[in-house]
Amino acid sequence: MGIFRHQKKNLAPQVPAVNGSDNTQPALIFIPDISGFTKFVNETGLETSRSLIADLLEIIIEANILDMSLAEIQGDAILFYRLGPPPTVQEVINQCKQIFIDFQNYLKIVERDQGSEAGASLSDSRLTLKVVVHYGRLSITQIREHIKLMGKNVIIAHRLLKNNIDGDEYVLLSEDYLQTQPEETIKPNFSWSRLHQGSTFYEHLGEIKYRYAFLTPLRLLVTTNRPMQQKNKYARVFSASATIDAPTGFVLRILSNFRLKPAWVLGMSKVHFDVTKANRIGISYKCDLNRGQIDIQTVQSFIGENEIEYVEKISNFRIFPNAFLFYHLRSAGENRTRLDIKFHYSASIVGSYIYSFFIRRRLKIFLGKSICKLKALCERMYQVHPR
Template identity: 35%
Template sequence: MVDNNRSLLFIPDITGFTKFVNQTEIEHSQHIISELLELIVDSNKISMEVSEVEGDAVLFFKHNSVPDLVEIIEQVKQTFLDFHNHLKSYESKRICNCGACSTAINLSLKFIIHQGEIGFTEVKGHKKPFGADLILVHRLLKNNIPEKEYLLLTDSFSIQNQQNNHSKDTAWLNYERGDITYENIGEIIYNYAKLSPLHQWVKKPAPPKLAEKVKNPITEQVFIDLPMEAVFEKVSNFNYRLEWNQGVDKLEYEKERVNRIGTRHRCVIGKNQILNFETTKNNFGKGKMVYGEKIMDLPIAKDAAFYYILEKEKEGTLVTAEVHIHPKPVIGWLVLPVLKRKFKKNLGVLIQKLKEACEKESEPTLIASQNQVTV
């Protein structure tokens, strides 16, 4: 560790962010970016301080202390792999085909790394770094490197030792020299390395396990005069759930996360009854959108799941709701006929309420709510 009155400035910046938010849905894109920024902050292994989160980037600093270059490179590698492992996992578990969810996998990271002198100013008790070197590191976010994923080290770092002493963990580095001139700053010399070689260590997640379906599920159908995408958003977005899932007094879920396979939520009914659900999906054929939920604590069943199968019909959507129950031996077999009649009745009411909730909103309103953008 070097302590020489110089400070580390370290910015991971999400690339593809502007295109992402300019083409995708506001709520889902916000949640996805929020998750990624939290992940970047949590990946900090060299005890840097967070100055601020800047929309699509995080400004870290380490005052009067600059770690060895090998440590800094390992931090870059850690953050990059955490970021892409998360995106791979999300891609394998996503249930939504909206622009935000389907293009999140295309996001990546670049890193701007500099050492210099910083001072501090205090704003309402919050200490914030400032100074010429801080201005420089932000200017370097806009540069002439023709890559979307890279690390940039200013000439304040000597990379000679790094080049001459590659370990197996840094052998992927291949530095190139670059320079750029900024108004009021002048020429800046830097070294940069592509991060694309790191993709070889990104883990491929196991595909989600599909639950076994039963031969004769409980089934109800309804036609809804809205496109599939709008109906799917109504079904899968917990923010809308109490509009049509009547009988539930409270829904407990993570409001800042996009629903995906494995997401859990709780339905509170009255004062004493709590039902736990987990999002799932299944294969019901091509051209259909499917949303599913496993019931986690049905005492007479080994497993049970609701599925909403959506398919296009003329200008609207045919919704088939199915309940698949695998009863436990003896007691489950005995009560299954009664349970199926109860589910059948409730399912018919449920999808009629879904139809009413969807059709009471105009199509432009619901579609527009999916396609707003923000930064």
């Protein structure tokens, strides 16, 4: 979904100074791979497929929110790396979600274009993504203006693309990466999918253990109701923050309560929903907003020990056809909550000039005033019912 924030891409990095006596450095190795690539090219022909594949590879590169460096493009796969300490599981999973949803959104948009050869050919294709995540020491060699990653861990990451997993749509996390993370933080980040154990034996490398999760449940987040426009130079995220004098659990109950939405969402007058199914993951409801109506669907609720993430998908939003609201809540002291609201979108149907001077300003005002109203509502209700 680019639904997440724009990042500066490291496409031609200089070789950094090594920090190990063996000329190696610790790094995250991250490889998104297009499944079904060879079959698609063979069936559609190079002339039809090459522009689509190029666009898909660019979508993956643009979805880089971990500030990784791009080492090389290898046909249907992209080799990213990031030197230094490993990112958290939550950061890695958010990166995988970003890439997968952006990728699938683009496919759906092209498939809907029945006037193009690529769109017609996609109706029977099985193009999708798998992602391999590994961590270990590697060496970097510069050859003219290019860099080359070398070492056993680079080989392991590439070999893990061929494994015993029965499917083509998953994220694979090597045991070497997972061992860098506190065990208790791993499973909670997979509330949206089941985490499986796996291993594959490779000649000269032995048995490599890993865990994996299928990305298929994320298809729920794919939106197809609008055409994609040209890339925008602006960051595709707006945010607002507030510190609320109420516990995190209490704030979550208020912001996720459908009935209370009109009390704090600026311009919202009424909510229509099935009272027998309210507050369930995957349930949609309609909201009268200003002079129109939007659909909101709860798609994720992750409650961790120190942090809560609540995600809503917004459909039929006239200006931003594919948008999400991310609510991040964390404790800011006894009975206090730090709330960050982020509005992510993948495309806007207005031109850049209008977008710059009008739409951005209005959306910032909308988020700012809404979070202020939510803060006041939570604090007022908590004083009356402190539970």
